Amino acid sequence: MQTLERSGGGMSERRRVRLRLEISREAARLFWEQGVAATSGDQIAEAVGLSTRTIWRHFRSKESCAEPIVLQAVVNLLTVLRSWPRQSSLEEHLAVELDRFRHEAPPVDLADEMLAMRMIRLADTEPALRTAWLMACDQAERAMRLIIADRLDRPADDLEVRMHAEAAAAVVRVLDEHIGATVLTGADLAELTGATAVARRYAHAIRTATGGVVGDPVA
Amino acid sequence: MQTLERSGGGMSERRRVRLRLEISREAARLFWEQGVAATSGDQIAEAVGLSTRTIWRHFRSKESCAEPIVLQAVVNLLTVLRSWPRQSSLEEHLAVELDRFRHEAPPVDLADEMLAMRMIRLADTEPALRTAWLMACDQAERAMRLIIADRLDRPADDLEVRMHAEAAAAVVRVLDEHIGATVLTGADLAELTGATAVARRYAHAIRTATGGVVGDPVA
DNA sequence: GCATAATGCGTCACTTAGTGACATGCTGTC
């Protein structure tokens, strides 16, 4: 079944990730349908066809079952940012990359993205889930730190770099929450049609949050 | 004992807050001394001299016991910001207010501040505590939103306002973490002596993170 | 000053999240 995933020593790693995602999907679905408190570990286990014990082997807590699916929501932008060449501006790069998705590779499954948005939405009222969302953003911030450090030719643990990264991650979080909420209500999709429009919003937000330091091409 | 706290209808509210803080102190101490996992609800209850059941009546979870003490760490700056008059710049206001603390009112107990810094430090390695810290920052962000909304004469749920608030809260968080870590190591206290120096750092960070929108006096 | 209601707390029984220990079964290796 997973003979393809055999490549060197890190064989089981991919399988692990895939399984976690699988569990996360079912958990997220149940959380959305009946609430977090009303969803038991046993239910999740049954939904995914595993024993309860195995669930706890893959996740340290019930709420953390939502993490992988939520993390996918930010991983998209992050991979795009990681490939940001030094000679192009943030606006250019985002516009090009986001547009590429339109024709080419669907970055993550649409159903997964919907699930993620629902979890982010739930995080508003369910403090347990808020943690998962904040953890995902925490991951995003870490990645952001590396990207910005590289851009500014500074060490990643530099205080300025950290502040820029946190600020950038924060505004991205707000935009994601906003977009998620908008999509879920169904109305007003017009404002986010067009890759360039979205790109411009993200770019402008990051540029502003970093005081204009992150955004321009660098030598 | 608490006859003084009688003032209007919201009597028990203050008592609740004080009790929560009391519990939080003991919990934080135990968390620091022996780790979160090794500290049981029973231990906290015994340390504060209450029954375990009562602990759960005041806190929804073990980790959340750390929240009040951590929240104190941000409440300081927040109250200062709330009193920011429209006609003064951020730098001025912070410098004046922080300097006032030096001679006048110790805003929160020093021991409490130390405890808070330890919790923030612990949050680095203990994911359970990270939640408490992020929740406190979340509160901070909410307050920040109101302050910025007022400054910019815009509604508090405006997207721009939210982004500025989150970004500002984020950099404050980084600074707090940094200062906390510095204080705990004991070394290098020189860099944070002087209220005006600290004021300048916070002011500059917030100003930058909001793209310069928040910081100047407004008409 | 005393009866009464309200509220906070303790006790006990209970549910459920999460772990440890051991058995089993599947997968790839020699």
Next chain:
DNA sequence: GACAGCATGTCACTAAGTGACGCATTATGC
């Protein structure tokens, strides 16, 4: 085809957290 390794299942257990009830302290009405 025996064997090592690893993921999973089963069972027993700890600890987090809740519900229900009873008791004491405190505020309120007279």
